[in-house]
Amino acid sequence: MIDIAIIGGGPAGQAAARQTLAAGLSTTMIDEQARPGGQILRQPPAAFAVKGWMAGRLYRPLRHLLAQTEADTRLDWRGSTSVAGIERIADHFRLTLSGAHGGTLLARRVLIAAGCYDMPVAMPGWTLPGVMSAGAVQTMLKSQQLVAGQPIVLLGSHPLLLVLAMQILDAGAEVAAVLMPQTYGRTMRAALPHLAGAMFAPSPLIAAGAAMARLRLAGVPLMMGARPIGFTGDGRLEAVDYAWRGRTHRIAAQVAAVSYGFLPQSDLPRQVGAAVRWARPAGGWETLCDGAMRSSVPGLYVAGETTGVAGADAAMAEGEIAGIAIALDAGAQPASDMARAQARRARLQPFIDLLRAVADPRDVWPQATPETLLCRCEDISVAQVEATMARLSPMADASAVKHRCRIGMGLCQGRSCEHALVRRIAAAQGCDPDAVAPFRVRFPARPLTVDEIIG
Amino acid sequence: MSRIVDGVTRPAPITVEIDGAMIPAHPGETLAAAMVATEIYRMRDDRSGAPRGLLCNMGTCSECFVWIAMEDGWRRRRACLTPVEDGLRIATHEVPL
Amino acid sequence: MTHEVLIIGGGLLGCAAAWHLARAGLAPRLIEARGINAGASGQNAGSLHFQIERRFLEPGGTAHAQGGDIVRLNRLAIEEWAGLEDQLGRPLDIHMHGGLMLAENEADLALLSLKVARENELGLPTQLLSGAEARDLVPRLAPHICGAAWLAQEGHANPRILADAFADAAKSSGASIETQSRLLDLRRDGDHWQATIEQSGQIATARARHVILATGHWTARIAARMGLNIPLYLAPLMMSVTDRTAPFLPYLIQHVGKRLSMKQTDDGNMVIGGGWASAPQKMADGLPDLDAPPHLVPDNLRANLAVAAGVMPCLRGRSLIRSWTGMTCISADQLPIVGEVPAAPGLHVAAGGSMFTLGPLLARMLARSIIERAMPEEIALFSAARFAHLNAFVVPS
Incomplete structure (x- = not known):
């Protein structure tokens, strides 16, 4: 049993690890990529040599953090590994992993710093390769x-x-x-x-x-x-x-x-039952947390884009806050001061608000046609979804639509279509997307083969 | 050639087999990168037979699932997360058992 | 408002009963707390299994004596399913191409032959197949499968669309179907029942001569609120589904000695289940939360998939895309409880096991018992009267 499992090797996860490692907590970091960095500093393969990689001034703090992370031998780094499942058992968590470090991992605390992904936006021809x-x-x-x-x-x-x-x-x-x-x-x-x-x-x-x-x-x-x-x-x-x-x-x-725009990765928080809300303005589900990045599930922390898309600087600040909180909650001594980290995060908010306002996609969506596929895994068109919604009572939730027309039942578990479906249901019912019950998030968060499970 | 050459040193290329055709790839590259670099944008077909390709390149969207030959049969894996290696054989259609 | 029949619950049972009652001109009213098919009716694995369970084989036991009645009911259920798509006038993904109950070793095989002999004696035309014959039907079965019991009428249906079909048919025949309508209270009022119902924030009452509790695993708790004891116990289960593959399995697969059900859906996915437990979420007082989805139990998932891949090794390479959980209930003697509760005249229940396979038939029977004011003798063994002693000290409130 380890003290803290950090899901995600981006700026948030790395900043948290600085704190938990300084506090002497056994720390494991899991990421689907082979090397830490997250999407913002997605590293070249170790076998490549790249001159002046990501040399820009804006990336300097991130590169500094990454260098510290990679140099820290106390960190148990598990790259090329996906987290398929997370559950809370009594006073700890069990993670089901697949990939290079497949199997299960028990952790007293978990930080989900899983980042975000590009919002898939259905428009005519969007399934063409390229x-x-x-x-x-x-x-x-x-x-x-x-x-x-x-x-x-x-x-x-x-x-x-x-x-x-x-x-x-x-x-x-x-x-x-x-x-x-x-x-x-x-x-x-x-x-x-x-x-x-x-x-x-x-x-x-x-x-x-x-x-x-x-x-x-x-x-x-x-x-x-x-x-x-x-x-x-x-x-x-x-x-x-x-x-x-x-x-x-x-x-x-x-x-x-x-x-x-971008959607917070929300499958793991939702799978373990953490409270989420519809993200504004771009949509998706951001995980709720207190000022110290504690989610509604005891022992589960969230930081970075998982809590709402806000960029790498905010992710770093939130990771630091989460790491401090995890150390304190574990009765250990973090390296940094909580109030200062929180102030650093607060200073970023006006810029985050500006970016969100400028990037707000809501009145500039491209138009899907009835033939446009909304669900890319099961190939369910806008017309099929609309017909299913029309057949259902006006109070239908996302799962009711899913069960009847298969939208969201494929390999991606709805990550591509769920946000769009919820927007459509909300529009049809004249309510806020937050009032529409989304899919129930199921195991596994990433598809794994049967032999990966049974060994 | 879409690989950036200036300032980038890559290991000598190997070949991987995709649907029976050999394509070059540098160790360390992902399968998705090797395919895109060879202008193979199609990675699977949808239920209507229409081609599909890479969408997110970060393991989230499931569009790039391909079949990879293992010792005891084929497994579906995400091309964007699978590193190439010598002797890698992949199929973009399900291989009948 | 006074109704002849008020149905609580918009699952398979409730919607099918509503249809039969509506066709008889009784204009039933159905209320459903959430949406149609939101509970176990839409969450089960969709097996149509008609071979008898091994407990009906143990000589001398009570279950042994019931074998004949069970087989008779299963044969009626087969007829019921065979006619459903015609009666409801739409495709329901019902496939009755046959089912195999597998044996992996000599002990399994001995049990299977005993079972087939007993079933044949009772009039169910199962056949004992050799391992080779089973593999002729399903070439991908493991080489060590040494036999199977074959029943040509078994199969599977799509649980996600069936209740809708019944609900739509019921509506066309004059039933009123109301979703997002939660039963708050149910009590006796003279020779009627009075229900308090919450609908979009409004509270209203309704009176009915008959009330059907088609409420699945909630039934025991709703009855308990009225002071009635219905011996139904929670059965939280889990099921899994793999990615799509080309059609290769038109049959239902079960195992005589292990928990397994397996089938390939119309879309090509493999659905794997067989009665493996999930874990209910708990409320603050430690009792199971009947409204929350149970948690997956990873050890059970592993075990379930291991049984499946054990009999069909090619499954090892398939991608698992989703495991889900749902709650049903079993009765004290593992037979469904169907019909009027003797201590509460006019109150009818229908729950407690095999409610997908037997559901359409039992809904028809239950409706008939209300229309004809007599319990059809075919389902006498499911009568709630067998548990009447549990309500001997109850003063219905």
């Missing part, structure tokens, strides 16, 4: 050191696209276009109320400004107010359709990188 999340394209660049394809079109409402465009240029490749559905005017109006507060943490703003200037210089068309319509191609992506200044346009693409 249509990827922006995160997929970005992690291919950061880690695998490859450009996913050329020409490449970036589209969606999230400013991450600007960063990605710059990274593609840095890799010596070209960006065919960046299509963002919100107009400059809307962006400014959304940002305005948050600007003053966000100036306490201005560096990402400066970076965004620099990115826009850089794109202009490189001749990359950055089209604000260009609404993506859909993807076309014969067996794979060939072109992106979008509406721009009242007309429909088509642009050739081998790869499209889509970003309308």
Whole structure:
């Protein structure tokens, strides 16, 4: 039995581990990637040598933390391992693992710092090979050191696209276009109320400004107010359709990188019964916690994007808070001061609010057609879902729809479609998405083969 | 070639077998990366027979499940989390037993 | 508002009973606390199993004597299922292509031959197959499978869509079906029952001559609130499903000596169960929480999958995509309890085991008992009267 299992090797998990290790707690860190870093610092394979990897100034604190993590021999690092199950037994937890370190792990406390994932957004043609999340394209660049394809079109409402465009240029490749559905005017109006507060943490703003200037210089068309319509191609992506200044346009693409925001990873907290709420504004479920990152389940802590998508700086701060709390709750001495860590997290909030307001996808969603698949695993279309909802009583919850038309019953357990289904149910019932009961999260959180379970 | 060459040193390439065809890959790469680098974007077919490819590249979406040959049969694994190794054989369709 | 029949519970039993009663012109009213099919009716593994259980084989036991009645009921249930898609006028993924109960060793095989002999004597046409014959039917069975009992009428159906079909048919025949309607209180009022019901925040009362508690594992607790003892005990279970694969198993698979049920759905997924326990969540006072989904018990999941992969080794390579839990209940003597509760005239129950396989038939029988005001003799052995002694000291409130 170990003192603390940290699920997720990103900034939150690493910052927590600094504290728990300093406090002398036996600490195991589990991540699906082979090396720590999380998605933000997704490392190249150990067998690669990459000059000047992620050298940007913005990444400096993250790189510093990562170096500390990798140098710390007290940390029990278990990479290439998925957590399929988590349950609370009496006063401890049992994790069911698969992959390189498969089996079970008993821990007195658990920190879920599992990050977030690109929100899958259903639109015509989005199942064509070549249509990827922006995160997929970005992690291919950061880690695998490859450009996913050329020409490449970036589209969606999230400013991450600007960063990605710059990274593609840095890799010596070209960006065919960046299509963002919100107009400059809307962006400014959304940002305005948050600007003053966000100036306490201005560096990402400066970076965004620099990115826009850089794109202009490189001749990359950055089209604000260009609404993506859909993807076309014969067996794979060939072109992106979008509406721009009242007309429909088509642009050739081998790869499209889509970003309308991010959803917190919520399967493990929900599987173990932690209280969650609908995340605002982008959706998904964020795990509730107190000021010390304690979830509603005794002994279970959460930090980083799991508690609501807020970026790497917030994740680091929350990880530190969680680590301090875990050490204190275990009767040990953490390395840092709780109040200072909490103040650091609080200072970031205005910038987080600004980013959320600017990236808010709710009035710029692309339109799915009746034939568009909502559930990518079971191939359930919008029309099938709508017909099922219409047959059910107006009070239907997500599970009732799932049971009748199979939406969410496939390999991904609904991670791609559940948020969209809940939005549709809420819209049909005229209620808040938070009032719609989501799927019951089931074991396993990641598919595993029968022989992995029975040995 | 979509692999970044400037400033990146990779181990000498090996080959992996995908649906009977050999493609090059560098040790350390994920299967998904090796496929994308070879412009193989299709990783499976959906129920209608339409091709599907990588979506999230972080183990979450389940779009990149492929069949990997093991000693005692084929197993489904996520291409984005599977490192290539010499002799790796994969299929993008289920292999009948 | 006064009804002839008020049905509590919108699962398979309640919806099917509503349909039969509605067709007889009784215009029943059904209330369901959550949504249609939200409980065990939609959570079970969908087996249609008609071979008899081993306890009916033990010579001299009470169960032995009941074997004949059980077989007779199973044969009626077979007819019931065979006609359902026609009667309800829609596809229900009902497949009755046969079922195999497997033997893995000599002891299993001895038990199987005894069972087949007894079943044949009682009129159930099971056949004893050799291991080779079983593998002819299902080539992927393990080479050590040494025999199987085959019944051509067994199979499986889709538990996620059946209750809806009954509910829709009931509505078309004049039943009123109300979801999100929770029973708060039920009490005797002269020769009627008075129910207090909460519907979207509003509280209303309803009177009915007959009340059917089609409330699955909640039945004992609801009855207890009225001071009635119905010996039904919680049975929290778990089931699992793998990814889809090309069709190869049109049959139901069971095991004579181990807990196993296995089938391939229309979509190609393998559903694996067989009566393995899950663990109920507990309320503050330590009693099981009847409204919360039970927790998975990993050791039982492992054991269940090990039994399945033991008889069908190719399962080892399949991906498990979901395990789920649900709650049902068993009665004190493991036979369902169906019909009027003697201490509470007009109050009918239907719960306690095999309620998917027998559900459509028992709902028809229960409806008939209300329409004809007499218990059909085919289900006499399920009568609540056999537990009348438990209510000898009860003053119904």
